[in-house]
Amino acid sequence: MMPEKVWKYIKDKIDTEGALHFTLLDPDPLQISTDNIVKLAQISEQAGTDAIMIGGSTVFSVIDESVKAISDAVDIPTILFPGNITGVSEHADAMFFMSLLNSTNPYWIIGAQSLAAVRVKLAGLEAIPMAYLLISPGKTAAWVGDAKPFPRDKPKLVLMYALAAEIMGFKLVYLEAGSGAEGGGVPTEIISTVSQFSDIPIITGGGFNDIQSVIGAVEAGAHIVVQGTYVEKQAQKDNGTGLAKIVKALKESGAKRV
Numbered sequence: 001m002m003p004e005k006v007w008k009y010i011k012d013k014i015d016t017e018g019a020l021h022f023t024l025l026d027p028d029p030l031q032i033s034t035d036n037i038v039k040l041a042q043i044s045e046q047a048g049t050d051a052i053m054i055g056g057s058t059v060f061s062v063i064d065e066s067v068k069a070i071s072d073a074v075d076i077p078t079i080l081f082p083g084n085i086t087g088v089s090e091h092a093d094a095m096f097f098m099s100l101l102n103s104t105n106p107y108w109i110i111g112a113q114s115l116a117a118v119r120v121k122l123a124g125l126e127a128i129p130m131a132y133l134l135i136s137p138g139k140t141a142a143w144v145g146d147a148k149p150f151p152r153d154k155p156k157l158v159l160m161y162a163l164a165a166e167i168m169g170f171k172l173v174y175l176e177a178g179s180g181a182e183g184g185g186v187p188t189e190i191i192s193t194v195s196q197f198s199d200i201p202i203i204t205g206g207g208f209n210d211i212q213s214v215i216g217a218v219e220a221g222a223h224i225v226v227q228g229t230y231v232e233k234q235a236q237k238d239n240g241t242g243l244a245k246i247v248k249a250l251k252e253s254g255a256k257r258v
């Protein structure tokens with residue numbers, strides 16, 4: 001059995017704090033250097049984020065180097081968020097073992113996962129099974145992942161998949177609008193519809209770029225809100241002061257339901 005250290009950390013924090021904030025960093029060498037990504041991870045940790053997710057849809061070859069550098073530089077967990085089999089690294093504390101359930105291509109549902117499974121198992125990497133659902137616009141992830149993104153005004157379609165994911169044994173369901181999505185993140189009606197019926201934690205991301213949208217997601221029932229683009233664009237400019245405010249507001253909102 002793989003250790004469940006990071007999963008326990010997540011579960012305990014959800015139970016005691018109500019809501020968590022995760023920072024997503026994409027080690028894309030065309031966009032950011034390893035030094036700068038480490039700096040963003042440290043700024044995010046200081047601002048109160050609960051974990052660093054590392055990955056992206058178009059990750060090239062620096063994952064190992066970046067993951068090691070980030071893991072060495074922060075105390076909070078580092079969790080892989082792989083966009084493909086190239087997104088695995090032994091240097092992370094855990095990985096989201098994701099299945100893009102609304103892909104039209106079995107490669108993204110079970111193919112990549114089976115190609116990566118032996119390495120993950122032999123490395124003793126903690127793998128957290130997570131259903132990944134792409135909601136319109138879905139951005140790069142939807143294009144790469146051959147997804148049929150859920151329309152933003154059809155919460156019941158998302159609910160059907162989220163409940164199937166829970167019954168199939170996934171530990172988390174990720175409601176994803178795609179990195180850089182316009183429109184303030186995943187619609188709150190989708191989050192609240194899933195939250196009403198689902199018993200597994202909801203993680204959401206894609207376009208949450210301000211306090212209002214992050215709080216809206218928590219109030220609608222999200223347990224974890226992920227910010228990537230905001231951190232990349234803002235945290236370096238203001239040294240994390242804006243992010244710290246967002247995390248504080250998220251925690252206050254989460255505390256209301258503990």
Ligand code: 1GP
Pocket residue numbers: 024176177178179180181204205206207208226227228229230
């Ligand atoms: C993308 O949900 C994450 O997978 C984060 O999205 O970059 O828009 O914050 P943003």
